[in-house]
Amino acid sequence: MKNRQPLFHVVKRESGSPGRQILAYVAAVALALVVGAVLLAVQGVEPLTFYKQMLTMGIPGSRYPWRAVENFIKLFVPLLIVSLALALAFKMRFWNIGGEGQFIMGAFWAGVAAMNLGESLPRPAMVLVMAVAGALGGGVYGLFVAALKVRFGTNETLLTLMLNYIALYFLQFFAETKADWNFFLDPESARPKFAKFPASAQMITIPIGPFNLNLSLVIALALCALIFAYLNYTKRGYEIAVVGDSPNTARYAGMKVGKIVLRTIFISAALIGMAGAFHVSSAGVMSASPTNDVGWTGIVVAWLAKLNTVGILVAAVLITVLQFGCQTASATYPAIDANFANLLQGVILFIVLAADFFTRFKLVRRGGKEAVK
Amino acid sequence: MKKILALALAAAMSLSLAACGGGNGGNNPGGSSANNPGSASQPGTDVSTPVDSKSDFKVGAVYITSQNDTAGYTFQHHNGITTAMKALGLDPADLIVVDNVPDNDDTAVATAIDTVVNQGADIVFGISFGYINAMNDKAAEYSDVIFSHGTGYMANDTNFNNYFGRIYQARYLAGIAAGLKAKELGNNNIGYVAAYNTEYAETCSGINAFALGAQSANPDVKVYVNKINTWGDETLERQAAQALIDTYNCGVISQHCDSAQPQLVAQENGAFGCGYNSDMTEQAPNGHITAAIWHWNVYYQTAIQAAMDCNGDASKFVENMGGNAYYAGLAEGFVDASPVNEKTAAPDTKAVMDAVRELIVSGDWDVFSGVKLSYTVTDGKVEITKTNADLVDNAGNVIVAAGGPSVDDGVIKGSMNYNVAGVVEG
Numbered sequence: 116m117k118n119r120q121p122l123f124h125v126v127k128r129e130s131g132s133p134g135r136q137i138l139a140y141v142a143a144v145a146l147a148l149v150v151g152a153v154l155l156a157v158q159g160v161e162p163l164t165f166y167k168q169m170l171t172m173g174i175p176g177s178r179y180p181w182r183a184v185e186n187f188i189k190l191f192v193p194l195l196i197v198s199l200a201l202a203l204a205f206k207m208r209f210w211n212i213g214g215e216g217q218f219i220m221g222a223f224w225a226g227v228a229a230m231n232l233g234e235s236l237p238r239p240a241m242v243l244v245m246a247v248a249g250a251l252g253g254g255v256y257g258l259f260v261a262a263l264k265v266r267f268g269t270n271e272t273l274l275t276l277m278l279n280y281i282a283l284y285f286l287q288f289f290a291e292t293k294a295d296w297n298f299f300l301d302p303e304s305a306r307p308k309f310a311k312f313p314a315s316a317q318m319i320t321i322p323i324g325p326f327n328l329n330l331s332l333v334i335a336l337a338l339c340a341l342i343f344a345y346l347n348y349t350k351r352g353y354e355i356a357v358v359g360d361s362p363n364t365a366r367y368a369g370m371k372v373g374k375i376v377l378r379t380i381f382i383s384a385a386l387i388g389m390a391g392a393f394h395v396s397s398a399g400v401m402s403a404s405p406t407n408d409v410g411w412t413g414i415v416v417a418w419l420a421k422l423n424t425v426g427i428l429v430a431a432v433l434i435t436v437l438q439f440g441c442q443t444a445s446a447t448y449p450a451i452d453a454n455f456a457n458l459l460q461g462v463i464l465f466i467v468l469a470a471d472f473f474t475r476f477k478l479v480r481r482g483g484k485e486a487v488k
Numbered sequence: 489m490k491k492i493l494a495l496a497l498a499a500a501m502s503l504s505l506a507a508c509g510g511g512n513g514g515n516n517p518g519g520s521s522a523n524n525p526g527s528a529s530q531p532g533t534d535v536s537t538p539v540d541s542k543s544d545f546k547v548g549a550v551y552i553t554s555q556n557d558t559a560g561y562t563f564q565h566h567n568g569i570t571t572a573m574k575a576l577g578l579d580p581a582d583l584i585v586v587d588n589v590p591d592n593d594d595t596a597v598a599t600a601i602d603t604v605v606n607q608g609a610d611i612v613f614g615i616s617f618g619y620i621n622a623m624n625d626k627a628a629e630y631s632d633v634i635f636s637h638g639t640g641y642m643a644n645d646t647n648f649n650n651y652f653g654r655i656y657q658a659r660y661l662a663g664i665a666a667g668l669k670a671k672e673l674g675n676n677n678i679g680y681v682a683a684y685n686t687e688y689a690e691t692c693s694g695i696n697a698f699a700l701g702a703q704s705a706n707p708d709v710k711v712y713v714n715k716i717n718t719w720g721d722e723t724l725e726r727q728a729a730q731a732l733i734d735t736y737n738c739g740v741i742s743q744h745c746d747s748a749q750p751q752l753v754a755q756e757n758g759a760f761g762c763g764y765n766s767d768m769t770e771q772a773p774n775g776h777i778t779a780a781i782w783h784w785n786v787y788y789q790t791a792i793q794a795a796m797d798c799n800g801d802a803s804k805f806v807e808n809m810g811g812n813a814y815y816a817g818l819a820e821g822f823v824d825a826s827p828v829n830e831k832t833a834a835p836d837t838k839a840v841m842d843a844v845r846e847l848i849v850s851g852d853w854d855v856f857s858g859v860k861l862s863y864t865v866t867d868g869k870v871e872i873t874k875t876n877a878d879l880v881d882n883a884g885n886v887i888v889a890a891g892g893p894s895v896d897d898g899v900i901k902g903s904m905n906y907n908v909a910g911v912v913e914g
Contacts, residue, residue, distance in 0.1 A: 308618070
């Protein structure tokens, strides 16, 4: 045995045609659903009924269908904005896994604005102020890491990860500390509890019959279009792509790489912070754990979509249907608790990601080299 | 789960982007034809949607942990609700539940309530204190649905109440068992592992009632409180109990926290203890004496019955319940001390506890009053002596003057923030 080799090599496939890619995704989802069906059947649940309820999110035949749609939107908007924002950073190969922390900081500063200015400003101005406060709060939190990376070459993966926990406990400190200075809490309650925002700090909704369209959905969809244009049709968007491909090339071409990194990360983190602001504004109250894990799920969405803006829109819709649908469907089955619903989501995501991997890479056996030209 | 997936994905992506620069494999056409197992048919015996039971009344609940738990807070409530449903002829399989709902995120709670309501629930129980904002909002929004919130204080006059129990009465009984045991052991130091102390009325009222019960049986006892600042953490609960034994040589350990760890620690050290929530004699047969326990099904049965009696008019619920804050105790069987473990209890423990239980149930006396109890036992016959004495906190302030009536329920539920004399926070 002269040259020992691992049993398998991971080798990149030459080119995956988009059709083939989509076919693989569809097959993966189907496979995942079959695996899920087996798990459901083991629990004594009729899989087809469960899936039907999951995919329709229990909306048909429910008592207040419009409310379910509103809740869907409340879950969907933060995920969409965060995924878009993360994709901006990932395009530049800046591994921002600090979405959770930036989201919390955005929510926090929006809450500070709401609790202190809410009485004095009219609603549109207040919602705008909260969005700006959230964007600045999240943006600065991200910019801090970008600055350290540009200046000292620190590892942004580690820093953004650790800052998530700092943000989380920072917020929990305000959630659980009953004191006169703590303007977040309800003075009437003996136990620490967040007070509701003043009415002017509640997100604007557009009534369509009994249904209230959350303005943040409109903004999120507009952001989709803006970011698509920014990345594909502007000089700055092009700079992001170049820096992502090769910082040296960018430098050689006369681009100021540091400045581009700082600018892009600020935009990315600011968007995430703004999503946090929209979230608390839609809820009308602060929360000690506001994120619903979007900082993590957003990473999955961004990569599932290959950082493509349209793809992110589609993937965010699908993941939200999966999340919200699982909750709705499992509500009526005693055997199915939230843990099982999470497991099911995990199985589906895992198989789809595996399919994604195998359409882009393949395993070549040791000694199989001859087969390859 | 999602977090791990996301991290693994991010790692895999960055690695593969970095490493596979020169990967040059031949083109491999369609080797892995994606076989689509579309119609893998499940044995389709019959497409069974949940069967409608006799009554079409639907019960819903929002839980803080999983409905499939086998111990702990959610388990106690789930067990109470399903027991009550069975007693009322409803099928527990029809219970509509959203579980694992964090109690610090109002959006998540509101969404969970919407889901339960949308699936047809006529009454929604929320079991965690932090659901309070969302329960209140949704009660106003859905006037045709009944809302009932455990441990909270908000309510309205129609379709929204709150519920909790006089668990302090049960703790007084457990305190008697602890005091008698301390006397038997000749060791006046009793330990108490507490989630919190004076931060919450719920915790300090429990500590105080337990201490008063222990003092009634043995005036010399001191109750050493070791708080862990969380409602449940098995490791911390264990360490706190061990510290009480090591530091103060406590011979009896009581607790206000989720698991049976303090009782196990007591047993391992040859000490004794009084548990909480469920009869922990099961876990520590050679240490545990008696526990303050809840019979949640007592409330749930009352509430579901009252809700069914509304006949579709949810606004009559509070009237049917006789008020918007249910606060029952020993008299209603909502709380109690679990059966005394004769193997560990001091002599006559059961007799004294039974006598005091009878006294409290009669309504003639309550724990936080200016009347102290003491006992003499002759031939198994218990005589209770009542003595007027100030109820004093451990800073020396008089809470209730000698002979005065018990403090208001509002104090016990909400504003109590002191420890009675004889309690030491260690």
